[in-house]
Each structure stands twice: as C-alpha cells, then as structure tokens.
Amino acid sequence: MTEIRLRFPPSPTGYLHIGGARTALYNWLYARKMGGKLILRIEDTDTERSSEALAQGIIDGLEWLGIDYDEGPYYQTEFAADHRAAAAKLLASGHAYKCFCTKEELEAKRERALAAKLPLGYDRTCRYLTAEEVAAKEAAGLPSVIRFKVPERQGMLGYDDVVLGRIEADYKEIDDFVIVRSDGSPLYLLCNVADDIRDRISHVVRGQDHMTNTLKQVLLYEALEAPLPVFAHIPLTLDNKKAKISKRSHGEVVSVQFYQEMGFLPWAFNNYLVLLGWSPGNDQEFFSRDELIQAFSLERINKSSAVFNYTKGDAKFFTDPKAIAINEHYLRVMPVEELAPLVEERLRAADIWDAAWATEKRDWFLRVIALIRDRFHTLNDFASLGRAYFAEDYVIEEKPLKKNVLPYPDLKTWLPELADRLAALAPFTAENAEETARRMADELGQKPGVLINAMRTAVTGQLAGPSMFDVLLAIGQDKVVSRLRRIDHLFAV
RNA sequence: GUCCUCAUCGUCUAGUCAGGUCCAGGACACCGGCCUUUCACGCCGGCAACACCGGUUCAAAUCCGGUUGGGGACGCCA
Numbered sequence: 028m029t030e031i032r033l034r035f036p037p038s039p040t041g042y043l044h045i046g047g048a049r050t051a052l053y054n055w056l057y058a059r060k061m062g063g064k065l066i067l068r069i070e071d072t073d074t075e076r077s078s079e080a081l082a083q084g085i086i087d088g089l090e091w092l093g094i095d096y097d098e099g100p101y102y103q104t105e106f107a108a109d110h111r112a113a114a115a116k117l118l119a120s121g122h123a124y125k126c127f128c129t130k131e132e133l134e135a136k137r138e139r140a141l142a143a144k145l146p147l148g149y150d151r152t153c154r155y156l157t158a159e160e161v162a163a164k165e166a167a168g169l170p171s172v173i174r175f176k177v178p179e180r181q182g183m184l185g186y187d188d189v190v191l192g193r194i195e196a197d198y199k200e201i202d203d204f205v206i207v208r209s210d211g212s213p214l215y216l217l218c219n220v221a222d223d224i225r226d227r228i229s230h231v232v233r234g235q236d237h238m239t240n241t242l243k244q245v246l247l248y249e250a251l252e253a254p255l256p257v258f259a260h261i262p263l264t265l266d267n268k269k270a271k272i273s274k275r276s277h278g279e280v281v282s283v284q285f286y287q288e289m290g291f292l293p294w295a296f297n298n299y300l301v302l303l304g305w306s307p308g309n310d311q312e313f314f315s316r317d318e319l320i321q322a323f324s325l326e327r328i329n330k331s332s333a334v335f336n337y338t339k340g341d342a343k344f345f346t347d348p349k350a351i352a353i354n355e356h357y358l359r360v361m362p363v364e365e366l367a368p369l370v371e372e373r374l375r376a377a378d379i380w381d382a383a384w385a386t387e388k389r390d391w392f393l394r395v396i397a398l399i400r401d402r403f404h405t406l407n408d409f410a411s412l413g414r415a416y417f418a419e420d421y422v423i424e425e426k427p428l429k430k431n432v433l434p435y436p437d438l439k440t441w442l443p444e445l446a447d448r449l450a451a452l453a454p455f456t457a458e459n460a461e462e463t464a465r466r467m468a469d470e471l472g473q474k475p476g477v478l479i480n481a482m483r484t485a486v487t488g489q490l491a492g493p494s495m496f497d498v499l500l501a502i503g504q505d506k507v508v509s510r511l512r513r514i515d516h517l518f519a520v
Numbered sequence: 521g522u523c524c525u526c527a528u529c530g531u532c533u534a535g536u537c538a539g540g541u542c543c544a545g546g547a548c549a550c551c552g553g554c555c556u557u558u559c560a561c562g563c564c565g566g567c568a569a570c571a572c573c574g575g576u577u578c579a580a581a582u583c584c585g586g587u588u589g590g591g592g593a594c595g596c597c598a
Contacts, residue, residue, distance in 0.1 A: 130596070148594065201523095214595090238524060242524085329526095333531090350548095475557060
C-alpha cells in the first residue's frame with residue numbers, strides 16, 4: 028500500500044488568504060485522517076513577484092491556524108535541477124519541442140484570434156519544424172521556449188476527480204503549453220508535476236481553478252512515466268458578488284492575519300473555514316480537532332463554489348457573520364483555562380497585564396473571564412469592552428452616560444452615598460451589595476434600576492454587562508467604592 | 521469567443537449516486553416571545569429555497585434532454 032502524502036504549495040506572491048488557508052486545512056485534515064504526511068512546498072519560481080517576507084507570512088499564518096506539516100518548508104527554486112532534468116527528458120523522448128515564436132508574434136496571433144472569435148490556443152507553428160530547421164534557427168542564435176507536444180489522439184483526455192467526478196476534454200482542445208521559458212527556467216505546470224513526482228505525492232487537493240491545468244498535467248505524468256495521484260478539486264471561495272476573492276480587491280478581510288489580529292480563536296476560524304465547502308452529512312457544526320479529523324472526507328466536499336459572506340462597510344459585522352458566530356461559540360464554551368493565556372496575550376498587547384493574574388490572582392482572573400466572555404465576539408473585546416475589569420483608564424461610553432447618568436443630576440450625591448454604604452459592608456457579597464442598593468433606592472423613592480444602571484455606567488463605562496452585583500464583586504470593593512466616589516467627572520462634560 | 525464545470529432559504533448547507541418517509545431539515549443572519557436591574561447568553565416560535573422548460577415514471581429536489589444563470593481555464597504567472 029502506497030503512503031498517503033499530500034502537499035500545500037503556496038506561491039509567496041501574496042498573503043495567506045481564506046481560500047489558501049482552506050486548501051491547506053483540507054490537505055491537513057485528510058493527511059491527518061489517513062495517517063499520512065503533509066508537505067509544505069513554497070512555489071517561488073516566479074522570482075519577479077515572490078518574496079521571502081511573504082513566504083514567512085504564509086508560514087506564520089499556518090502556524091497560527093495550527094496546521095502543522097511533516098516535511099518542509101521546501102523551496103521550489105532549490106529543485107531547479109529536477110525541473111530541468113524533467114524538461115530534458117521530455118525533449119529527448121519527443122514529448123516536447125522547441126518553439127521559436129516570439130512573444131510579439133504570439134501576441135499578434137492572439138489578438139487576431141480574439142477579434143475573429145476563434146480559439147486562443149497556440150497554432151503549433153514550430154511543432155512541425157524539421158531537425159534541420161531547428162538547428163538553423165539555433166545556429167542563428169534565436170531564443171526558444173520548450174512546448175509540450177500534446178498527443179494527436181482520438182477520444183477524450185480525462186481524469187477522475189474525487190470531488191467532481193470524471194473530467195474530460197478533447198485532445199484537440201489542449202494547447203501545446205510552454206514548459207520552459209526562453210531563459211531556460213521551467214514553468215509551473217512542469218515544476219509542479221516534477222516536484223509532486225519526486226515528493227511521491229499521492230493526493231493533490233487544490234482549488235477548482237486548476238481543473239484545466241490538471242488535464243495538461245495528466246499528460247505530463249504520462250510522458251514522465253509516473254503514476255497519477257488522486258485529484259480533488261475543491262470549490263472556489265467567492266465574494267457576495269460571486270467574484271473570486273483576492274487580497275487586491277477585498278483587502279485585509281480575506282487575509283488570515285486579519286483574523287489573528289482581530290482576536291479570532293484559531294480553531295474557531297478553522298471550524299468556519301472547513302464548513303465553507305464541506306459538511307459532515309449531518310447537522311454537526313462544531314468539532315473538536317479530533318472529531319473533525321475523524322469526520323472529514325474528500326468525497327463530501329461540495330462541487331459548487333462557496334460565498335464568503337462579507338459586506339464591505341457593514342456596521343454590525345466586520346466579516347462573515349457565521350465566522351463571528353462560530354468564534355463567539357468557542358469563546359463561550361471553551362475551558363476557561365485554555366482561554367486565559369489567549370486573553371493574557373491581548374491584555375499584554377494593550378499594556379494592562381498584571382503578572383499576579385497568572386499566579387496568586389489566577390482564580391480571580393479565571394472567574395472574571397468566565398463572567399464577561401458571554402457578551403464578547405473576539406479576544407480583543409477583553410481589552411476594550413472589558414477594560415474596566417483590568418484597568419482604571421477605562422472609557423465611559425456616551426450612550427450609557429446619556430441614558431443612565433445625565434438625566435439624574437442627584438446621582439452626584441447619590442452615588443458617593445452609595446459608595447459609603449458599600450464601603451461599610453463586611454462581608455462584601457453580591458447579596459449584601461444588592462440589598463444595599465435596593466434599600467437605598469427605596470429610601471430615595473427611586474426604582475432600583477436608576478441606581479444599578481448608574482453604577483454600571485460609573486464602574487464599567489458600559490451600557491450592558493453581566494449581573495451588576497457579580498460585576499461589583501469581580502471588580503472588588505475598594506475599586507467600586509473609589510469609582511463611585513469619583514462621580515463628578517461624569518457630569519463635567 | 522472556445523473549452524471545462526456548477527446550480528436547494530439572503531449566506532453556509534442536509535437531502536441527489538440507490539425516485540416515494542421532503543407541501544424540503546439544520547446553522548448563521550433577520551423578526552417575535554420568555555428570562556431580566558441592563559445587554560447578552562440560553563430557551564421557545566416565525567420568515568425564507570428545490571433557477572426555468574420539457575421528458576421518463578403511478579410518483580421527480582432527486583433520473584434524462586434543453587434553456588438560462590454563475591464560476592473557472594484559455595500566460596515565456598502560480
């Protein structure tokens with residue numbers, strides 16, 4: 028039985044985006060499920076547009092997602108000798124030929140074909156050159172590329188795709204594609220196959236934009252006398268206008284790094300991605316790592332493309348609402364102990380981290396996280412919306428101020444009075460605090476909500492939050508008292 | 521233009537291969553209710569789809585043909 032080997036071959040000409048990450052995820056899931064290997068291969072043969080920084084960004088993105096690989100990263104440029112050897116082999120065996128047509132000539136032909144609404148393929152001018160003609164042109168110093176000689180056969184060229192089924196095309200429809208540039212450097216179609224053969228890749232899982240490339244590559248495998256891998260062409264991810272998503276036209280929101288910065292949980296993001304083109308066949312939507320590996324299968328990948336449901340400028344959702352919903356779900360249900368270090372990271376970034384929260388005050392820290400996480404969307408919310416729990420320089424928001432404080436000028440005396448009463452409490456418990464607040468409201472002839480909501484505004488700066496008395500306990504008697512006494516600045520606007 | 525390919529709620533999808541159990545199920549979003557000091561969470565309920573036409577069949581989301589629509593490829597990019 029042959030080993031299961033998959034690869035993720037990004038080209039470092041851009042950032043790791045949603046589509047690429049999903050492709051990596053599917054490859055990873057299948058490799059892990061089958062007990063196979065995943066290989067990371069950086070396809071950097073386009074030296075014009077590739078950069079080491081971009082390659083590193085992709086590697087970092089995979090690491091954040093938790094997509095680990097067993098071999099690599101390999102860099103395709105390091106295997107140039109293999110690619111040239113493959114090209115030489117094809118030339119020697121008569122599967123390829125030298126083409127002396129210039130870019131200008133080809134461009135002119137292409138223009139004419141476009142205008143005449145004819146097929147755009149190469150007209151095979153150089154395919155029928157005699158050995159003498161080729162020698163003469165070379166002697167004259169004319170530059171040439173190497174083209175693959177597509178066999179002239181009856182019937183259909185095709186392959187079996189795990190996702191799409193049988194894919195076929197007439198041999199006549201396949202162009203004599205270029206495999207080596209005029210400067211001698213081999214091109215993607217060839218390099219990719221040569222590498223996959225050398226790396227003994229058994230399954231090629233990639234986007235549907237490669238469907239027609241695969242037809243050509245099948246020919247390459249055959250000419251190179253190598254066994255065909257299993258192909259699985261996964262659906263593309265489109266935007267809500269059905270256009271292919273790209274960093275250029277969609278910006279940050281399609282890059283993996285954006286989700287890292289926005290405070291997504293890596294696993295939540297994977298969980299969202301896997302559902303964009305695959306389903307387990309039942310209603311399960313949340314998976315642990317092991318569950319997903321177990322449930323995943325190439326056969327259940329969808330045929331049709333998926334839409335990344337992002338609306339630019341949406342006031343409520345900064346990305347696909349489903350992605351946010353999944354992130355919220357994990358934020359609420361994951362063990363607090365696992366969440367804590369991720370929150371710590373965000374608090375550190377916001378410069379409000381206290382080392383004691385990881386040691387003697389760890390219990391308190393975990394309790395606060397458990398208390399406030401229900402209302403949050405991302406990790407970043409802990410440092411912004413949750414700031415009052417961790418720092419004194421929290422922001423008093425406009426809305427609660429206008430709704431709960433400014434309409435009641437008497438709060439200027441009420442809140443300090445309440446502060447005094449709370450300061451006198453021993454023990455300081457949620458029950459005692461509530462009792463105190465309610466009794467005072469009663470004495471003032473006010474509804475308890477007036478005091479409670481004003482307290483919330485003064486103590487947390489927020490319009491909403493957990494049960495007020497749990498909040499008081501979480502923030503602590505001393506801080507609550509001092510925040511309530513400092514009420515004047517609320518009216519100073 | 522040529523070729524390849526896809527088509528179920530606004531979005532992600534189940535159901536299609538083995539036609540009846542589907543006047544189509546789940547999730548997100550949206551709307552309403554319960555809970556409540558607030559807002560969430562949670563729970564309950566609602567809105568909402570088989571692209572179209574024809575054929576096969578007792579019976580079609582499901583099989584066949586066509587139409588329309590979407591996507592991809594057609595590079596000395598990957």
